[in-house]
Amino acid sequence: MFSFFKKKPPPPPVPDALTAPTATPAAPTPPATTTAAAAPTPAPASAAPAPGAVAGALDWLRKPFGAKTAAAPVPVAAPSVGSAEPATAVPALAHPATPPTTALATAPTATATAAERKGWLDRLKAGLRKTGSSIATVFTGTQIDDALYEELEEALLMADTGVKATQWLLTDLKRRVKDTKTTDPAAVKGLLADALTDLLQPLEKSLVIGQHTPTVIMVAGVNGAGKTTSIGKLTKHLAHEGASVLLAAADTFRAAAREQLGVWADRNLVDIVSQEGGDPAAVSFDAVTAGRARGKDVVLVDTAGRLPTQLHLMQELQKIKRVVTKADGTAPHEVLLVIDGNTGQNALAQVRAFDDALGLTGLVVTKLDGTAKGGVLAAIAQERPIPVYFIGVGEKLEDLETFNAREFAQALLA
Numbered sequence: 001m002f003s004f005f006k007k008k009p010p011p012p013p014v015p016d017a018l019t020a021p022t023a024t025p026a027a028p029t030p031p032a033t034t035t036a037a038a039a040p041t042p043a044p045a046s047a048a049p050a051p052g053a054v055a056g057a058l059d060w061l062r063k064p065f066g067a068k069t070a071a072a073p074v075p076v077a078a079p080s081v082g083s084a085e086p087a088t089a090v091p092a093l094a095h096p097a098t099p100p101t102t103a104l105a106t107a108p109t110a111t112a113t114a115a116e117r118k119g120w121l122d123r124l125k126a127g128l129r130k131t132g133s134s135i136a137t138v139f140t141g142t143q144i145d146d147a148l149y150e151e152l153e154e155a156l157l158m159a160d161t162g163v164k165a166t167q168w169l170l171t172d173l174k175r176r177v178k179d180t181k182t183t184d185p186a187a188v189k190g191l192l193a194d195a196l197t198d199l200l201q202p203l204e205k206s207l208v209i210g211q212h213t214p215t216v217i218m219v220a221g222v223n224g225a226g227k228t229t230s231i232g233k234l235t236k237h238l239a240h241e242g243a244s245v246l247l248a249a250a251d252t253f254r255a256a257a258r259e260q261l262g263v264w265a266d267r268n269l270v271d272i273v274s275q276e277g278g279d280p281a282a283v284s285f286d287a288v289t290a291g292r293a294r295g296k297d298v299v300l301v302d303t304a305g306r307l308p309t310q311l312h313l314m315q316e317l318q319k320i321k322r323v324v325t326k327a328d329g330t331a332p333h334e335v336l337l338v339i340d341g342n343t344g345q346n347a348l349a350q351v352r353a354f355d356d357a358l359g360l361t362g363l364v365v366t367k368l369d370g371t372a373k374g375g376v377l378a379a380i381a382q383e384r385p386i387p388v389y390f391i392g393v394g395e396k397l398e399d400l401e402t403f404n405a406r407e408f409a410q411a412l413l414a
């Protein structure tokens with residue numbers, strides 16, 4: 001399961017964040033706190049499973065992160081789960097607990113069973129039904145004529161595919177129909193699925209964990225897009241795989257956001273650096289520094305929701321990114337934007353704006369359940385082909401999955 005993790009080099013010496021205020025942009029008051037189950041004692045039955053026992057636990061994520069090699073499993077850090085006692089607040093970095101390392105059992109394939117795969121596909125199809133039904137009805141006639149293409153154009157635009165992607169698809173489809181000498185409208189649907197798959201293909205890419213220790217992932221998005229929920233799902237996934245995760249609650253203003261992230265941290269027995277008030281960049285700096293000191297596999301930085309039009313808040317995000325780089329010259333390794341798939345073309349505008357401000361490396365598209373606007377991924381592929389690492393079709397853990405171009409194209413036309 002963990003063959004994609006590289007053997008960890010010993011963590012480089014890092015300054016204690018509490019004694020290196022010069023590198024921190026603003027002295028945070030009160031100090032950021034880390035809550036964690038820090039004692040590396042054996043986990044009780046009710047706690048997260050021991051690393052060796054998690055084989056298959058994450059089959060819901062069929063393609064978990066970019067597999068590096070099919071080499072033998074390498075030792076990775078055990079999750080910092082030890083005690084099931086309630087987490088107590090301790091000053092950040094005051095007790096840098098180095099988690100024990102342990103070798104995992106032979107890595108199984110990260111492929112889900114056929115039943116699990118079908119279950120996910122069914123959920124994806126159900127989620128996209130509102131988008132797909134209007135497109136699919138175009139192909140119920142008896143002739144391939146201008147009326148069919150006009151109807152298809154309308155349906156694609158209604159699905160928020162956008163003008164450019166719609167035109168591209170229509171041109172490509174007509175060429176495919178001509179090349180294959182297709183005369184049956186029902187067969188045109190299959191050709192459209194092929195055209196869509198080709199268009200969406202550049203978005204299909206895996207998130208790679210393990211090239212850096214820690215892999216620092218910054219997560220941004222507008223309010224309510226699903227950032228914290230997606231981070232929670234990913235945390236659970238990573239923790240169950242045996243990765244050690246540290247969460248940074250860089251939304252220092254909204255107590256509920258910190259609490260929500262804290263719940264995920266408690267549930268998964270992972271560390272969290274959070275702070276009431278103060279500078280989100282300082283919290284992020286402390287978290288990355290702590291992540292390095294403790295040899296964490298992943299640091300996930302949850303930022304506050306903001307609109308791209310709120311320039312000062314966009315500048316704040318840029319500052320967070322800069323300061324994270326001060327804490328670790330190679331970080332952030334990933335800058336993810338979480339978008340609500342239900343917002344259609346607005347989501348595309350968000351991708352453009354956040355990419356211009358931050359240089360995005362990946363997307364998480366949530367709420368594709370029950371949306372009539374699933375075509376927006378085609379628009380993103382056409383205009384800003386940033387990899388879609390995960391898509392969400394519901395609020396449950398298993399409703400977050402990796403993106404597959406063909407599956408998505410087929411679900412969209414189901």
Ligand SMILES: Nc1nc2c(ncn2[C@@H]2O[C@H](COP(=O)(O)OP(=O)(O)OP(=O)(O)O)[C@@H](O)[C@H]2O)c(=O)[nH]1
Nearest residue numbers: 223224225226227228229305366367392393394395
């Ligand atoms: N239906 C559905 N709901 C989702 C999905 N992902 C997240 N949600 C819900 O969307 C709502 C907002 O999610 P959050 O994770 O709090 O969003 P956020 O981006 O962190 O919000 P802010 O911190 O306010 O910016 C919650 O009710 C989630 O349960 C999804 O894929 N499908």
